[in-house]
Amino acid sequence: MNAVNTWNSTQHFWLIILGFIVAFIPRFFPLMLFTKRAIPEWFNEWMKFVPVSLFTALVVKDIFIDSASYALLLDKYSEMLAAVVVIIVAYRTRSMAISVVVGLIGVFVLSMFMA
Amino acid sequence: MNKRRPNPKQVPDPNEPLWRSTLRVAMPLNLSYIPIGLACGILLHAAGFNTLLTGLVSLLIFSGGAQFLIATMLTINSPLLSIVLMLFFLELRYALLSSSLSPYLKGSSNRFLFMFAVSLNDENYAINYLKFATDKKWTGKEALMVEHYSLLFWAASNVVGSLIGSALKIDLSIVNFALTALFLYMIVMQIKNRLTIVICLISGVLAAVCMMLTKSTLGLVISTIIASLIGFGLEATLRKRLPDSHWLWRLRSPGSKKKAVEHSDAN
Numbered sequence: 001m002n003a004v005n006t007w008n009s010t011q012h013f014w015l016i017i018l019g020f021i022v023a024f025i026p027r028f029f030p031l032m033l034f035t036k037r038a039i040p041e042w043f044n045e046w047m048k049f050v051p052v053s054l055f056t057a058l059v060v061k062d063i064f065i066d067s068a069s070y071a072l073l074l075d076k077y078s079e080m081l082a083a084v085v086v087i088i089v090a091y092r093t094r095s096m097a098i099s100v101v102v103g104l105i106g107v108f109v110l111s112m113f114m115a
Numbered sequence: 116m117n118k119r120r121p122n123p124k125q126v127p128d129p130n131e132p133l134w135r136s137t138l139r140v141a142m143p144l145n146l147s148y149i150p151i152g153l154a155c156g157i158l159l160h161a162a163g164f165n166t167l168l169t170g171l172v173s174l175l176i177f178s179g180g181a182q183f184l185i186a187t188m189l190t191i192n193s194p195l196l197s198i199v200l201m202l203f204f205l206e207l208r209y210a211l212l213s214s215s216l217s218p219y220l221k222g223s224s225n226r227f228l229f230m231f232a233v234s235l236n237d238e239n240y241a242i243n244y245l246k247f248a249t250d251k252k253w254t255g256k257e258a259l260m261v262e263h264y265s266l267l268f269w270a271a272s273n274v275v276g277s278l279i280g281s282a283l284k285i286d287l288s289i290v291n292f293a294l295t296a297l298f299l300y301m302i303v304m305q306i307k308n309r310l311t312i313v314i315c316l317i318s319g320v321l322a323a324v325c326m327m328l329t330k331s332t333l334g335l336v337i338s339t340i341i342a343s344l345i346g347f348g349l350e351a352t353l354r355k356r357l358p359d360s361h362w363l364w365r366l367r368s369p370g371s372k373k374k375a376v377e378h379s380d381a382n
Contacts, residue, residue, distance in 0.1 A: 103296030
């Protein structure tokens with residue numbers, strides 16, 4: 001997280017526009033299509049597993065993969081412990097805000113005691 | 116809030132204006148957007164986004180996960196194409212959310228569906244899905260209002276976060292954990308049976324292997340496709356061969372009844 005990004009605002013603007021397009025397509029087209037006809041069952045059954053697979057992959061990337069070399073990292077102990085805490089808090093409270101805030105406090109406190 | 120309105124669901128005030136009754140439904144979500152929006156704004160500022168563009172990205176993309184991802188990928192200098200591709204796969208889950216809401220929006224004009232799709236998001240989906248399923252009077256109009264309230268709170272907290280980021284020096288690796296926590300929360304909300312936990316483990320291992328092999332975030336895309344197909348195949352096989360398998364039993368969470376409105380996935 002130390003590297004400074006060199007993009008200018010025009011590049012950021014185009015990133016937003018492209019991001020808007022890829023965010024808009026999966027939100028709009030199923031809605032437009034399926035308010036007029038029925039949803040194929042297999043599509044629904046498959047898509048059901050996409051979020052959980054993707055979120056797990058992203059968590060693994062954040063905790064276990066080095067963002068520059070893509071090597072396996074097993075020494076982010078404060079993040080690992082905080083992740084366990086977040087899972088427990090999310091399971092018990094089912095509140096997004098409490099989970100995130102506890103996670104932030106947890107990783108802050110734990111990183112003071114661990115390297 | 117509970118003291119002032121002891122029983123808000125059972126006794127709706129018939130004279131309450133629509134903007135206020137929908138705001139009351141959206142309020143728990145609005146408040147929970149504040150800390151996450153602030154963290155997101157701080158990170159976007161660190162990634163080089165100015166305050167105006169932070170506001171714009173919150174209005175146009177309106178997805179915590181996507182905006183955090185943009186910020187992280189910019190700080191590690193990923194190329195534009197790789198960021199957009201990653202965003203596409205991250206946002207693909209909305210295909211599922213919007214198709215599951217479609218039965219309730221039959222007969223709406225394309226213009227309305229456009230407006231609805233633009234401000235759809237995981238959390239306001241959860242609220243609207245629940246309201247559509249339980250409240251007969253809940254229509255697309257009310258649902259769109261809830262979406263707009265959450266959009267407003269999200270964009271405002273992002274802008275404030277961006278301003279905080281420019282005023283204070285903040286340890287970014289800690290703020291970045293907000294994203295990890297957000298994803299962990301969404302995983303927990305997605306877990307419905309034991310099979311889902313197995314898919315999580317498979318996906319986690321696959322993600323690590325694929326990323327080490329491809330040396331890029333493309334590994335995430337590949338592992339997501341493989342893991343979701345494995346889940347799809349496993350569930351179909353289990354349903355056919357062992358319909359009573361304990362892997363398909365539903366799991367219930369202790370808090371699930373009390374705060375139903377804050378679910379990320381009420382499906």
